[in-house]
Amino acid sequence: MVNDTTLDAILNRLDQGLEAALNRLVAFLRIPSISTDPAHAGDVRRAAEWLRDELAGIGFDATVRDTPGHPMVIARSQPGGARPLLFYGHYDVQPVDPLSLWDRPPFEPVIEDTPAGRVIRARGASDDKGQLMTFVEAFRAWRDIHGELPPDLILLLEGEEESGSPSLQPFLRENAAELRASLAMICDTELFANARPAIVTQLRGLVGEEVIIRAADRDLHSGMFGGLAANPITVLAQALAALKDDAGRVTLPGFYDGVDEPPADLRRDWESLGFEAAEVLGRVGLSHPVGERGRMPLEMVWNRPTAEINGISGGYTGDGFKTVLPAEARAKVSFRLTGRQEPDSIRAAFRDHVRGFLPPDCTVEFHEHGGSPASVMDTSDPAFAAVRKALGDEWGQEAAFIGSGGSIPIAGDFKTILGMDSVLVGFARDDDRIHSPNEKYDVDSFAKGARSWARILAALR
Amino acid sequence: MVNDTTLDAILNRLDQGLEAALNRLVAFLRIPSISTDPAHAGDVRRAAEWLRDELAGIGFDATVRDTPGHPMVIARSQPGGARPLLFYGHYDVQPVDPLSLWDRPPFEPVIEDTPAGRVIRARGASDDKGQLMTFVEAFRAWRDIHGELPPDLILLLEGEEESGSPSLQPFLRENAAELRASLAMICDTELFANARPAIVTQLRGLVGEEVIIRAADRDLHSGMFGGLAANPITVLAQALAALKDDAGRVTLPGFYDGVDEPPADLRRDWESLGFEAAEVLGRVGLSHPVGERGRMPLEMVWNRPTAEINGISGGYTGDGFKTVLPAEARAKVSFRLTGRQEPDSIRAAFRDHVRGFLPPDCTVEFHEHGGSPASVMDTSDPAFAAVRKALGDEWGQEAAFIGSGGSIPIAGDFKTILGMDSVLVGFARDDDRIHSPNEKYDVDSFAKGARSWARILAALR
Structure with missing residues (x-):
């Protein structure tokens, strides 16, 4: 346990060093580390090397470790007999299309004054480069005051989070002895509304599937074959349209097997959070929740499973018209996915569903894009209470235990492969436009995020 | 009426000049006149100018006439007191995507020996540059033998047929006095199976629509909004999937109003044509007709209306996965469209149908891409019998009166705007891969096509 005077010195050090920290983040954001696009593989590696050099510069034993996909950055502080903590973030980013909707180039970061305060605008500013740099800056300030890093830290920084993390599970298995800690600290989540800090204690899982339906061995003229030959777009539309019924429920047989209702106390907490769907939707130009009828909106996003079409293409999509x-x-x-839904079962049910729509002349091909179950943390570990208090001290409001509609499969992998729970703390805001054009991160999130980690380290070290 | 000796001389002239004629066609095919793509506007004009120069070279009074879109080529032969005939073809071509499926560049024509004979392979070889050059070469041979062109010919060569012909109707109206003839000769259709010549006496109409469904004002993260926010791909898939019922019938209210059953004698003719759906579908890798149950396949394509999705796009469609x-x-x-279906009513019914699927948060935008009713010719004009005989003399089989599933709106426009019927004669084959990669035109179609026009001219001049 660090004394208050030392903590104050670390916090003061972070405040004094904010502009320099922002400059480091800007340099990091300039690297277009889009992991899903093979053309950017070199940029992804460059981002890993940038991180390694930063971490080595403040005293970590840091290495870039190859995988069959993009590399991992692994760093360790000196041993000290403390409860080992693993910190996780990801240095890869989402694609930027449609580029035309960005107000400025996505990899030329700028710090802007806005009515709501200063923001850093760039792809990855919030998800996840800005977030992972909050703990890196906390470690730096600690080192500056103490003369050495907090002991017994392990950093695992991933470069494939936005592309399904294909190398992650094998890497965890192969390096389990080196990576196993008592608890993981994952920085890839949001504040709750009105800057209330939050610890995510449950996350939805994810199953990704690509489906390709084929009919004729070439494009056909709709005048010569229309009404006679199978049209794969029609078949695909029919299969996808039937994924949900009129009440918003997913129609796959067995889909809701293992979906749990939230415990009464957690449901009461969620009801107390004052979440207004109309307000959240209003920020993106919408107003009507479309999920299952009879479910409260927070529940739809945190505790109900769903099916979404993320992309579709076929036929002529350019300017003009082509009767093909x-x-x-x-x-x-x-x-x-939520609760105990099984990714493999969901995937199999989806494939059966699509096959059921195929006319005799069509074939279907499926490609798997990741699969992970939902994660539900055991919050009885005293570290949860310690983190909750540290966050409350920094932000002036008690941290909420919340759910997340997003999938951070790493939390499930840490549990199943390394046997440890995760504390999910992040400082993103719901207007950060992550995965969208004009992504930003508040300078306030960045600064108070780093201060939050300093307080958490002081409580746990 | 031309005597047999003169006709023989013209036919002989065409045979002797075949290689030179092929070289002219190759030069024409080198021009990538893709009318639907604005980037190719200069190429479309270049094709028009190439035609003008060719026609002027054989004695036509030929001009390139500007429109708000791509230009028209108009050419006239000298007056001679004969029944005026208007010849129509189009010099624009379809787009070439997907380019990767072409065996060679689509605008580098080549004449290939194949097991079925010599073919000219290039985009537009069959649709419609090769076809329109059959009558141009017939005029040239006539001029070579007679010393002057056949009298009282008007040529109208269009550059927007593959992009909905937006300028055509205004152009016909503004130039009606100049263009009105007793009959139009349109060369943009096919031989029937086994090289049996055919005259198309009815064509389906076409309504083209583009629909854009919008929800949020930006792309959203499916983890944060999935299950809560409207997904426009889902809405679109639902609206499009519901366009047809399980029996293959289009579900729009009133859609079948004005759809006529074929007269008994025409139906008997069609039944006698020996059309095997399995054989036609087999050539493109299919085997099962998917149209309305209980209709014979020829009827599905010639005399039944249909709805087809020609292109669809939305969300992330690149490599990898994006949970957007x-x-x-x-x-x-x-x-x-067939019979007396009204394009405006069909368009309105479609728009109402889509609007019926919109949840409160979605908006829809429609773009019109052409609309024309079906055309049914009056075959009592003796020219039909004369053309039928001329075709029979050249091909050794009686010409069939057939329908066409494709839309050639010009035939309807000639009727409604210029008050004349059309004789639709063409020499394409159903394996020409028009609108698809590796389009070709048989050298035999080209050579016998030009000879057919010489015989038709001899009968009508």
Whole structure:
């Protein structure tokens, strides 16, 4: 346990060093580390090397470790006999399309004054480069005051989070002895509304599927074959349209097996959070929740599974018109899972569903894009209470235990492969436009995020 | 009426000049006159100018005439007191995507020996540059033998047929006095099976629509909004999937109003044509007709209306996966019309249908891409019998009166705007891969096509 005077010195050090820290973040954001696009593989590696050099510079034993995909950055502080903590973040980012909707180039970061305060605008500012740099800056300030890093830290920084993390599970298995800690600290989540800090204690899982339906061996003229030949776009539309019924429920047989209702106390907590769907939707130009009828909106996002079509293409999509019957049509579909839903079962049910719509002349091909179950943390570990208090001290409001509609499969992997729970703390805001054009991160999130980690370290070290 | 000796001389002239004629066609095919793509506007004009120069070279009074879109080529032969005939073809071509499926560049024509004979392979070889050059070469041979062109010919060569012909109707109205003839000769259709010549006496109409459904004002993260926010791809898929019922019938209210059954004698002719759906579908890798149950396959394509999705796009469609809820989704949809179906009514019914699927948070935008009713010719004009005989003399089989599933709106426009019927004669084959990669035209179609026009001219001049 660090004494208050030392903590104050660390917090003061962070405040004094904010502009320098922002400059480091800007340099990091300039690297277009889009992991899902093979053309950016070199940039992803460059981001890993940038991190390694930063971490080595403040005293970590830091290495870039190759995988069959993008590399991992692993760093360790000196041993000290403390309860080992593993810190996780990811240095890869989402694609930027449609580029035309960005107000400025996504990899030329700028710090802007806005009516709501200063923000850093760039792809990855919030998800997740800005977030992971909050703990890195906390470690730096600690080192500056103490003369050495907090002991017994392990950092695992991933470069494939936005592309399904194909290398993660094998890497965890192969390096389990080196990576196993008593608890993981994951920084990839949000504050709750009105800057209330939050600890995510449950996350939805994810199943990603790509489906390709093919009919004729070439594109056909709809005048010569329309009404006679199978149209794969029609088949695909029919299969996808039937994924949900009129009440918003997913129609796959067995889909809701293992979906748990929240415990009464957690439901009461959620009801007390004052979440207004109209307000959240209003910020993106919407007003009506479309999920299952009879569910409160927070529950729809945190505790109900769903099916969404993330992309679709087929036939002529350029300017003008082309009366073609295309040879194939494609869609990317994802399922968000809750409770004890099994990814493999959901995937199999989806594939059976699509096959049920195929006329005799059509074939279907499926590609798997990741699968992970939902995660539910055991909050009886005293570290949860300690983190909750540290966050409350920094932000002036008690931290909420919340759910997350997003999937951070790493939390499930840490549990199943390394046997440890995760404390999910982050400082993103729901207007950060992550995965969208004009992504930003508040300077206040960045500064108070780093201060929060300093307080958490002081409580746990 | 031309005597047999003169006709023989013209036919002989065509045979002797075949290689030179092929070289002219190759030069024409090198021009990538893709009318639907604004980037190719200069190429479309270049094709018009190439035609003007060719026609002027054989004695036509030929001009390139500007329109708000791509230009028209108009050419006239000298007056001679004969029944005026208007010849129509189009010099624009379809787009070439997907380019990767072409065996060679689509605008580098090559004459290939195949097991079925010599073919000219290039985009537009069959549709419609090769076809329109058959009558141009017939005029040239006539001029070579007679010393002057056949009298009282008007040529109208269009550059927007593959992009909905937006300028055509205004142009016909503004130039009606100049263009009105007793009959139009349109060369943009096919031989029937086994090289049996055919005259198309009815064509399906076409309604083209583009639909754009929008929800949020930005792309959303499906983890944060999935299950809560409207997904425009889902809405679009639901609206499009519901366009047809399980029996293959289009579900729009009133859709079948004005759809006529074929007269008994025409139906008997069609039944006698020996059309095997399995054989035609087999050539493109299919085997099962998917149209309305209980209709014979020829009827599905010639005399039944249909709805087809020609293109669809939305969300992330690149490599990898992106868990996005997109802000919008788009589709291009076309309807093939028969009998007395009204394009405006079909368009309105489609728009109402889509609006019926919109949840409160979604908006829809429609773009019109052409609309024309079906055309049914009056075959009592003796020219039909004369053309039928001339074709029979050249091909050794009686010409069939057939329908066409494709839309050639010009035939309807000639009727409604210029008051004349059309004789639709063409020499394409159903394996020409028009609108698809590796389009070709048989050298035999080209050579015997030009000879057919020489015989038709001899009968009508």
